[in-house]
Amino acid sequence: MIDIDGVPTERDLKNSAPSEDRIRRKPVALHECYQDIPCDPCVYSCPVNAITMKTLISIPEINHEKCTGCSACVAACPGIAIFMVEKKDEDGFVTLAYEFVPLPAVGELVDGLDRRGCIVCEASVSRVFSLPGIEKKTKTTLVRLRVPPEKVMEVRFFRRRVQA
Amino acid sequence: MKEPDVLVVGGGPAGMNAALAAAESGASVVLVDRFAKLGGQLVKQTHKFFGWADRGAGARGIELAQKWSHAVLAQPQVETYLGKEMIGAYRDGIWLVADQEKYIKIKPKRTVIATGASEKMILFENNDLPGVYGAGAVQTLMNSYGILPGEHYLIVGSGNVGVIVAYQLLQAGAVVRAVIDVLPRLGGAYWVHAAKIQRAGIPILLQRTITGVYGNQKVERAETVGVDDKFRLIPGTERTFRVDVVCLAVGLTPLSDLLFELGIQEYYIPELGGFVPWHDQTGRTNRKDLFVVGDVSGIEEATTASLQGRIAGLTAASDLGYAVDEQMRRRLIEALAEFRCSTLSQNVCSGLDRLAGKEASQ
Ligand SMILES: Cc1cc2nc3c(=O)[nH]c(=O)nc-3n(C[C@H](O)[C@H](O)[C@H](O)COP(=O)(O)OP(=O)(O)OC[C@H]3O[C@@H](n4cnc5c(N)ncnc54)[C@H](O)[C@@H]3O)c2cc1C
Ligand code: SF4
Ligand code: SF4
Numbered sequence: 001m002i003d004i005d006g007v008p009t010e011r012d013l014k015n016s017a018p019s020e021d022r023i024r025r026k027p028v029a030l031h032e033c034y035q036d037i038p039c040d041p042c043v044y045s046c047p048v049n050a051i052t053m054k055t056l057i058s059i060p061e062i063n064h065e066k067c068t069g070c071s072a073c074v075a076a077c078p079g080i081a082i083f084m085v086e087k088k089d090e091d092g093f094v095t096l097a098y099e100f101v102p103l104p105a106v107g108e109l110v111d112g113l114d115r116r117g118c119i120v121c122e123a124s125v126s127r128v129f130s131l132p133g134i135e136k137k138t139k140t141t142l143v144r145l146r147v148p149p150e151k152v153m154e155v156r157f158f159r160r161r162v163q164a
Numbered sequence: 165m166k167e168p169d170v171l172v173v174g175g176g177p178a179g180m181n182a183a184l185a186a187a188e189s190g191a192s193v194v195l196v197d198r199f200a201k202l203g204g205q206l207v208k209q210t211h212k213f214f215g216w217a218d219r220g221a222g223a224r225g226i227e228l229a230q231k232w233s234h235a236v237l238a239q240p241q242v243e244t245y246l247g248k249e250m251i252g253a254y255r256d257g258i259w260l261v262a263d264q265e266k267y268i269k270i271k272p273k274r275t276v277i278a279t280g281a282s283e284k285m286i287l288f289e290n291n292d293l294p295g296v297y298g299a300g301a302v303q304t305l306m307n308s309y310g311i312l313p314g315e316h317y318l319i320v321g322s323g324n325v326g327v328i329v330a331y332q333l334l335q336a337g338a339v340v341r342a343v344i345d346v347l348p349r350l351g352g353a354y355w356v357h358a359a360k361i362q363r364a365g366i367p368i369l370l371q372r373t374i375t376g377v378y379g380n381q382k383v384e385r386a387e388t389v390g391v392d393d394k395f396r397l398i399p400g401t402e403r404t405f406r407v408d409v410v411c412l413a414v415g416l417t418p419l420s421d422l423l424f425e426l427g428i429q430e431y432y433i434p435e436l437g438g439f440v441p442w443h444d445q446t447g448r449t450n451r452k453d454l455f456v457v458g459d460v461s462g463i464e465e466a467t468t469a470s471l472q473g474r475i476a477g478l479t480a481a482s483d484l485g486y487a488v489d490e491q492m493r494r495r496l497i498e499a500l501a502e503f504r505c506s507t508l509s510q511n512v513c514s515g516l517d518r519l520a521g522k523e524a525s526q
Contacts, residue, residue, distance in 0.1 A: 002355055004349045005349070006356070007362050033356055035356070039215060040217050040221065043217065056216060056502055057502075079214070080356065113365065116362055117364055139224065140212075159365070
């Protein structure tokens with residue numbers, strides 16, 4: 001429960017999730033930031049002003065129709081609380097900020113983890129990248145995972161399989 | 165003897181900003197820190213900070229430390245003494261700094277105390293066994309010196325410090341078995357920080373406490389037990405963790421010994437971390453020439469510490485007749501209030517309210 005241990009439940013997620021239809025169209029950002037943290041870098045990172053906040057302590061709102069899926073906010077968010085999801089044909093994708101080294105290789109098979117760190121599927125690394133402008137400020141690498149499409153709202157982290 | 169306009173003790177976010185604000189207004193400043201580097205707690209914070217995007221949010225703590233420290237060292241009005249400890253304060257206004265084999269005497273016109281905080285300890289069997297660390301110590305070893313004190317960790321305390329150190333340990337390749345807390349809900353960690361470690365597989369076990377650590381000369385296992393709503397131990401819920409380090413993150417308390425020596429009025433305000441010196445919104449204590457800013461004035465965080473530092477620095481300079489940008493000072497006070505509007509600052513605010521009320525009854 002969100003106010004017990006900070007892990008959002010389906011009810012919380014409903015408030016910030018994009019529609020199924022939108023997820024099918026092209027990549028879209030969603031936030032899982034439900035507390036009034038005095039924080040606003042997400043708002044200023046967005047090149048198309050899709051993220052808004054009334055005051056510094058408000059909970060952000062992402063206009064999913066405006067969002068172009070550029071993933072700048074994913075890299076900018078200090079709470080690692082913004083993710084990008086997309087569904088394309090038979091594939092699902094989740095893009096997240098990854099603050100660990102060594103970085104995984106493109107094509108590597110990893111365990112997809114849910115919000116409690118339980119393995120929910122096999123995932124493969126489809127892209128490892130950073131956004132030059134934001135990278136300079138936040139030194140954050142992004143990883144795009146390919147997951148089964150029905151898992152895009154579940155997978156929020158991954159674990160590399162132990163290399164021999 | 166040194167006779168600067170303003171003496172700043174402590175070079176964390178609060179002290180660096182106090183020194184900068186006073187110096188930029190024209191005052192001569194001496195800044196003393198017992199460490200070899202400026203930055204205070206920030207030098208070991210590798211995570212990204214919250215706050216206003218246009219005031220540096222999103223940057224990592226260590227980068228904020230570098231930014232301010234460069235500014236301080238480049239400021240000709242500030243003389244910085246590093247690796248030197250302030251060890252004494254005398255009521256005639258002289259301060260004593262220990263420098264290897266000699267002492268440096270300083271007689272400032274205004275003093276800003278920004279000494280930060282120290283970590284709290286809790287009681288359990290064998291809590292003096294090697295392997296029991298404060299979270300701050302683990303963080304310093306790991307992030308400042310590149311040393312991991314062990315392989316398997318149990319973290320006690322689910323405030324931001326415990327949860328962030330758990331995440332950083334994971335980044336350093338250690339195994340964190342769990343974070344435990346005696347409370348029935350998170351002990352103050354922001355939800356997003358707590359979510360970050362749980363999705364990486366570190367469980368947060370609430371209503372659980374540590375009863376002892378055991379091992380041959382060093383920690384080899386930690387014993388924990390569940391507690392009920394009244395914090396009574398529940399027999400049958402014992403759980404053993406095979407760990408070589410127990411990391412205590414059970415809170416901070418203001419490091420105000422120097423003020424105690426001076427007879428500054430202090431009050432016990434649990435919401436602010438324990439005994440805190442009385443001060444007004446500019447940081448001024450009951451001694452007109454002395455200010456407190458940052459964690460020593462009540463445990464809070466880096467953004468508020470830096471704002472408090474700026475405000476006190478400007479106020480001290482204005483006391484001494486330097487032309488100070490009044491509009492800027494007002495904006496800083498407003499920014500501090502805006503930041504504290506969040507429910508996350510509720511505790512701090514009610515503590516500050518109680519402290520403000522104390523003056524009336526003084
Ligand atoms: C694990 C952890 C994570 C944190 N994460 C965040 C975060 O994400 N965001 C945030 O805003 N805040 C965070 N904080 C809190 C933040 O670091 C502190 O609130 C802030 O550093 C307080 O600033 P300060 O200047 O008051 O004290 P400090 O940074 O503690 O600096 C005090 C300085 O005073 C010096 N000093 C003390 N006594 C003496 C003496 N007698 N003589 C000379 N020098 C002395 C010390 O050496 C030190 O350099 C975190 C803290 C910890 C421990
Ligand atoms: S992904 Fe890009 S366009 Fe979409 S909300 Fe984030 S920053 Fe804005
Ligand atoms: S940047 Fe991240 S943590 Fe900060 S308000 Fe936006 S979503 Fe929340």
